[in-house]
Amino acid sequence: DQQVKQNSPSLSVQEGRISILNCDYTNSMFDYFLWYKKYPAEGPTFLISISSIKDKNEDGRFTVFLNKSAKHLSLHIVPSQPGDSAVYFCAARARGAGSYQLTFGKGTKLSVIP
Amino acid sequence: AAGVIQSPRHLIKEKRETATLKCYPIPRHDTVYWYQQGPGQDPQFLISFYEKMQSDKGSIPDRFSAQQFSDYHSELNMSSLELGDSALYFCASSFTSPNYGYTFGSGTRLTVV
Numbered sequence: 194d195q196q197v198k199q200n201s202p203s204l205s206v207q208e209g210r211i212s213i214l215n216c217d218y219t220n221s222m223f224d225y226f227l228w229y230k231k232y233p234a235e236g237p238t239f240l241i242s243i244s245s246i247k248d249k250n251e252d253g254r255f256t257v258f259l260n261k262s263a264k265h266l267s268l269h270i271v272p273s274q275p276g277d278s279a280v281y282f283c284a285a286r287a288r289g290a291g292s293y294q295l296t297f298g299k300g301t302k303l304s305v306i307p
Numbered sequence: 308a309a310g311v312i313q314s315p316r317h318l319i320k321e322k323r324e325t326a327t328l329k330c331y332p333i334p335r336h337d338t339v340y341w342y343q344q345g346p347g348q349d350p351q352f353l354i355s356f357y358e359k360m361q362s363d364k365g366s367i368p369d370r371f372s373a374q375q376f377s378d379y380h381s382e383l384n385m386s387s388l389e390l391g392d393s394a395l396y397f398c399a400s401s402f403t404s405p406n407y408g409y410t411f412g413s414g415t416r417l418t419v420v
Contacts (some may be wrong), residue, residue: 199347214403219346220321229411234413234414234416235413236313236397236399236411236412236414237350237397237411237414238309238411239410239411271365277358282349282350293338293401294340294354294355294363295340295342295350295354296352297349297350297351298349299348300349
């Protein structure tokens with residue numbers, strides 16, 4: 194049962210345009226959501242996060258929107274750059290017995306075309 | 308800035324052999340997590356340690372064990388390796404409350420042949 198879903202395995206966007214990556218979740222216990230960017234043969238790199246008490250967080254070209262009622266979040270990248278081409282993972286945090294576990298989506302491969 | 312260091316980067320083992328993966332967290336981070344990412348899959352939580360004690364357990368097979376040492380580095384021990392254990396193994400570290408997300412290492416790619 195996939196608790197965090199990224200339904201688009203890939204996305205192609207023209208350089209300079211907006212990239213929108215979507216993520217849906219099912220577990221109401223998630224209290225924090227994170228986006229990670231991953232290049233091949235490297236570990237995931239933290240990009241941006243949002244607490245469940247907020248609906249928007251912005252950091253430079255990256256903005257994350259959270260719609261709790263719809264259990265949906267999205268990452269907007271404006272303007273998109275070729276260096277943004279990578280796999281983007283949506284992750285949700287829930288408190289376990291003693292630590293915070295992340296549940297990841299399967300990722301969306303973003304290709305930014307020059 | 309110091310990052311999470313994992314060793315080795317690549318490891319090739321035969322079926323039924325044993326493998327040990329090492330993780331050196333960012334200094335002063337008190338929590339270490341292990342994740343497994345199979346080919347084409349999302350990272351799956353295996354196990355975590357807080358202050359050298361196991362704090363949570365995810366989908367870690369009984370053939371695997373892990374521990375965190377006094378210097379906070381962690382080792383993932385994998386015995387009776389199977390072909391299906393071939394994957395990228397990521398270690399991450401954080402303070403107890405990772406509101407800014409974990410920091411992941413570059414991973415160890417384990418290939419079982």
